[in-house]
Amino acid sequence: MTDIRATPAAQALRRYEVYAIRYATRGGTRAKNFIGGDAHDAPMPMDYFVWLARSPEHTFVIDTGFGPEVAAKRGRTLLRLPAQGLGLLDVDAAKVQDVIISHLHYDHVGTYADFPAARFHLQDAEMAYATGRHMCHGQFNHGYEVDEVTGMVRLVFQDRVVFHDGDAELAPGISVHRIGGHTDGLQCVRVHTARGWVVLASDTSHYYEHFERYRVFTTVFNVGAVIEGYRRLRELADGDERRIVPGHDPLVMQRYPAASAALEGIAVRLDVDPCE
Known part of the structure; x- marks a missing residue:
């Protein structure tokens, strides 16, 4: 397994799909979907995503979603397993070597076992948070599945978790950045593409409206960190909000072109300019 942590910093930036x-x-x-509620009593559905960043040299999967048992338990509609979705893009989950886990909530780490060759990139603060005193409280622990957290702890003892403390470059053109707020160790991912730096916000901003209007999702550890995080997202995107991709907004599927005609409604390209 190639150790990307040893990649020379001077190596030229790569462009990822x-x-x-x-x-x-x-x-x-x-x-x-907003702290304080909302004056408009209107539908606001939520989509669930995993992300893929690949270049000729490296493939990174960002988050591993959830499976059928958790979908049934939590009343979610599972459309396909994350590994199946990746397979539609010619990625074999069993061979993926690097998975970035934005945080350990059930919808971001649930099918980690489908990636048996991977090492998992995680913030120190997220593991500490998910196994520490705050998990004594339902306000904070309801987004976690105990078996998934303990499963990740087991992987630590197998040397399959790569811990990061804040900002870290994983390879030329891809880096992680701790934002916190929604959980204490939540991280976003910055990827270099043909259209410049794209920021995969994950749950640092569930919807476009959160970072655009400085509003906050109802599951939160530190409101101040969420609000400050929106500024950080903009900095990472070089000030261009069109390069920030929120973690759960159905508008992502409308604003970006499908990866192919066969993948309409399933996968979109984020390394090209949005359609609107």
């Missing part, structure tokens, strides 16, 4: 793969969905209303 980047995809959002929709694997699940659920209904919802605006009032449930």
Whole structure:
């Protein structure tokens, strides 16, 4: 296995293809997606994604979603397993060597076992948070599945978790950045593409409206960190909001072109300019 941590920093930036793969969905209303509710009693569904960043040299999967048992438990509609979605883009989950876990919530780490060759990139603060005192409280622990957290701990003892403390370059053209807020160790991913730096926000901003209007999702550890995080997302995107991709917004599937005609409604290209 090539150790990308040893990649020379002086190596030229690479350009990655980047995809959002929709694997699940659920209904919802605006009032449930904003702290303080919302004056408009209107539907606001939520989509669930995993992401793929690949160049000729490296393939990175960002997050591993959830499977059928958790979908049934939590009332989500599973459209396809994340590994199946990746397979539609000619990526064999069993051979993926690097998976970035934005945080350990059930919808971002749930099918990690489908990636038996991978090492998992995680923030120190997220593991500490998910195994520490705050998990005594339902307000913070409801987004986690205990078996998934303990499964990741087991992988630590197998030397399959790569820990990061804040910002870290994983390879030329791809880096992780701790934002926190939604969880204490939440990280986003910055990827160099043909259209410049693209920021995969994950849950640092669930919807476009969160970072555009400085509003906050209802599941949160530190509101101040969320708000400050929106500024950081813009900095990482070189000030261009069109290069920030939120973690759960169905508009992502509308704003970006399908990866192919056969993948309409399943996967979109994020390394090209949005359609609108």
